[in-house]
Amino acid sequence: MRESLVIFRRELKGYFYSPIAYVFGVLMTGVLLFLSVSTSLVQGAQASMQTFFGLLPIVCIVFLPGLTMRLWAEERKMGTLELLMTFPVRISHLVLGKFGASVAFLAFVLLMTLGLPLTLGVYGRIDWSPVLASYAASLMFAGSFVAVGMFWSSMTRDQIVAMLLSLVSLFLLYLLGYPIIIELLTGWMPAWMIDVLNGISPYKYFESIGRGVLDTRDFVYFACFCGFFLYANALVLQSRREKG
Amino acid sequence: MxxxxxxxxxxxxxxxxxxxxxxxxxxxxxxxxxxxxxxxxxxxxxxxxxxxxxxxxxxxxxxxxxxxxxxxxxxxxxxxxxxxxxxxxxxxxxxxxxxxxxxxxxxxxxxxxxxxxxxxxxxxxxxxxxxxxxxxxxxxxxxxxxxxxxxxxxxxxxxxxxxxxxxxxxxxxxxxxxxxxxxxxxxxxxxxxxxxxxxxxxxxxxxxxxxxxxxxxxxxxRPAGALRARVRGPEVQVIAQCGELLPGISVAVESRSADTVAYHIDVSSGSALIEETFARLVIKNGWDLLELQRERASLEDVFRELTLGSEKEAVHA
The missing domain is CATH 3.40.50.300 (P-loop containing nucleotide triphosphate hydrolases)
Structure with a gap:
């Protein structure tokens, strides 16, 4: 675990060294705040955190692939992956350290959006406990998106390819739970299959997240989701060892 | 280790x-x-x-x-x-x-x-x-x-x-x-x-x-390299006598200066005693031997010999 921590620290520092992270952080918060404030205004001059948390998944799908694309692809292209893989560190620890740093950076970005509930709190009353629960949940699904993006980044040395693949796969995963899509599929697929696909999609969890109502199943779902993609990530790196 | x-x-x-x-x-x-x-x-x-x-x-x-x-x-x-x-x-x-x-x-x-x-x-x-x-x-x-x-x-x-x-x-x-x-x-x-x-x-x-x-x-x-010699004496005679005395070698003129000539004597099939034989030949004829040196095989030669041949094979295959 000590090694994971060393990787974690280096990666997190790396985020703050690179301009990409700042541009990314500012853009993502900016877009998020602008969209949620403007839609709330259009919808009836009632700003609430619900709109914000409703938009967050979509914004994450669009932005996170840009953040995660470099995680392994860059290391491979620069050759530093060879260095990492010859340090006396288990692959799982490398993966966890990198993943942790990205989630920590996202936590930082989410913290920057706290301005919104704070402002709302000034002009009206805000119930903080569901808002904080929603933040925690947002971090969870943002983390699961990172796991997907990181997995794709380990598959290629081309960052753009990694970005496109994670964008598409995140979008598909999202769509799988979308009511209209489910309806469309109903005639084509056996019901159990639709249930499975629907179960995989993070879509249905967004709503409960938005309401700030969290249940253990949500946690288990996101933990499994992350676990699956992180494990696949480690397998990809391990297979590189064999193939060369 | x-x-x-x-x-x-x-x-x-x-x-x-x-x-x-x-x-x-x-x-x-x-x-x-x-x-x-x-x-x-x-x-x-x-x-x-x-x-x-x-x-x-x-x-x-x-x-x-x-x-x-x-x-x-x-x-x-x-x-x-x-x-x-x-x-x-x-x-x-x-x-x-x-x-x-x-x-x-x-x-x-x-x-x-x-x-x-x-x-x-x-x-x-x-x-x-x-x-x-x-x-x-x-x-x-x-x-x-x-x-x-x-x-x-x-x-x-x-x-x-x-x-x-x-x-x-x-x-x-x-x-x-x-x-x-x-x-x-x-x-x-x-x-x-x-x-x-x-x-x-x-x-x-x-x-x-x-x-x-x-x-x-x-x-x-690696087999011994060629012999380089600088001799003061009639060029034609040196080459002719060399060929007679040491069969299976080739003598080439490398450079000429004033009254001396530098020879490159290739001994791919020659005997190991070529230095001695050549020196005796020069002295017997009354020429002057100014320089006699065996070219040392270098690592480069070894490397080329060991790696070049098979490259050709690879090309053919």
Whole structure:
């Protein structure tokens, strides 16, 4: 675990060294705040955190692939992956350290959006406990998106390819739970299959997240989701060892 | 220190290593030579745990590279080809990161980094970002990274490629210094480098070891080279008499100056006693022998002979 921590620290520092992270952080918060404030205004001059948390998944799908694309692809292209893989560190620890740093950076970005509930709190009353629960949940699904993006980044040395693949796969995963899509599929697929696909999609969890109502199943779902993609990530790196 | 037994590695259908075996004793500095694609880097990547072998065995300091990979990796300092570095980090930060991840304990880290910095002559640049450094300095940072945890074994993949002659000399000196404390395997294309800094040379070609020995051993295996002589005497007669006396040789004039002529006498099928015979011939005729020298076979000749022939075969196949 000590090694994971060393990787974690280096990666997190790396985020703050690179301009990409700042541009990314500012853009993502900016877009998020602008969209949620403007839609709330259009919808009836009632700003609430619900709109914000409703938009967050979509914004994450669009932005996170840009953040995660470099995680392994860059290391491979620069050759530093060879260095990492010859340090006396288990692959799982490398993966966890990198993943942790990205989630920590996202936590930082989410913290920057706290301005919104704070402002709302000034002009009206805000119930903080569901808002904080929603933040925690947002971090969870943002983390699961990172796991997907990181997995794709380990598959290629081309960052753009990694970005496109994670964008598409995140979008598909999202769509799988979308009511209209489910309806469309109903005639084509056996019901159990639709249930499975629907179960995989993070879509249905967004709503409960938005309401700030969290249940253990949500946690288990996101933990499994992350676990699956992180494990696949480690397998990809391990297979590189064999193939060369 | 290092034992390699029938090591094999295939990339898809391409067989990069076709069963190579060698062993390295503690304190040796091994020069790994071979044309591009011979399998040098592949061997190093397997020893450092970056790649898994497709067959055979290898161990470092008694630990198997597959079964006990972590133990092996902890005992190796590795400089990969093309020296990958985290360009956005500062030199001291980078070395700190390497020391931490290699498990140098907290109290010793500063001293370990200090030692690496001094050995590699990095004192002036520790506060700089790696991206700003010249290629020579980057190379030294790569070396510092490899030695920061004082590993018993150093594996350096082309540590001097792409450097200018001055930098090459500096890095070579550094490697010589390191050789006194570490067991070193280095690969290179610069043959002089191996002559100067390596105690033993292994030449690989097409995934196989074609030579293994000290510089003198390798050179001695080659048949003697041609004879060069400078004689003051009638050119036509010298050549004619030479041909008569020593059958199966060819004499060519290399250069002429004032009243002397330099000859190049090829003895591919000649006897070993050609120096004596030639000297006697000159004296008997009353000419003056000004210079007589046997061309020494060089490592370059050995290298070309061992690696060029098979390349042709490969082209035909």
């Amino acid at each position: 290092i034992e390699v037994e029938q090591l094999e590695k295939s990339y898809g259908f391409a067989r990069a290593l076709k069963g190579i075996s060698f062993s390295v004793q503690k304190g040796e500095v091994i020069g790994f030579l071979g044309p591009n694609g011979a399998g040098k880097s592949t061997t190093m990547k397997i020893l450092t745990g970056y790649l898994l072998p497709s067959g055979g065995k290898a161990s470092v300091a008694g630990f198997d590279v597959v079964e006990q990979s972590l133990a092996v990796r902890a005992r190796i300092g590795y400089l990969p080809e093309s020296t990958p570095l985290y360009a956005e980090m500062r030199v001291d930060e980078y070395l700190m990161f390497c020391a931490e991840i290699r498990g140098v304990v907290g109290g010793k880290r500063k001293a370990a980094i200090q030692r690496a910095v001094e050995l590699c002559g990095l004192q002036r640049v520790t506060g700089k970002n790696i991206v700003e450094l010249s290629k020579g300095y980057k190379q030294r940072v790569g070396l510092a990274q490899a030695i920061v945890h004082e590993p018993p074994v150093l594996i350096l993949d082309e540590p001097t490629s792409g450097l200018d002659p001055n930098q090459i000399v500096e890095v070579r000196k550094l490697i010589e210094r390191l050789g006194s404390e570490h067991t070193v395997i280095l690969s290179t294309h610069y043959l002089q480098e191996v002559e100067k800094s390596c105690s033993r040379i292994i030449i690989v070609n097409q995934g196989q070891i074609v030579a293994d020995g000290t510089h003198d051993e390798l050179v001695a295996k």
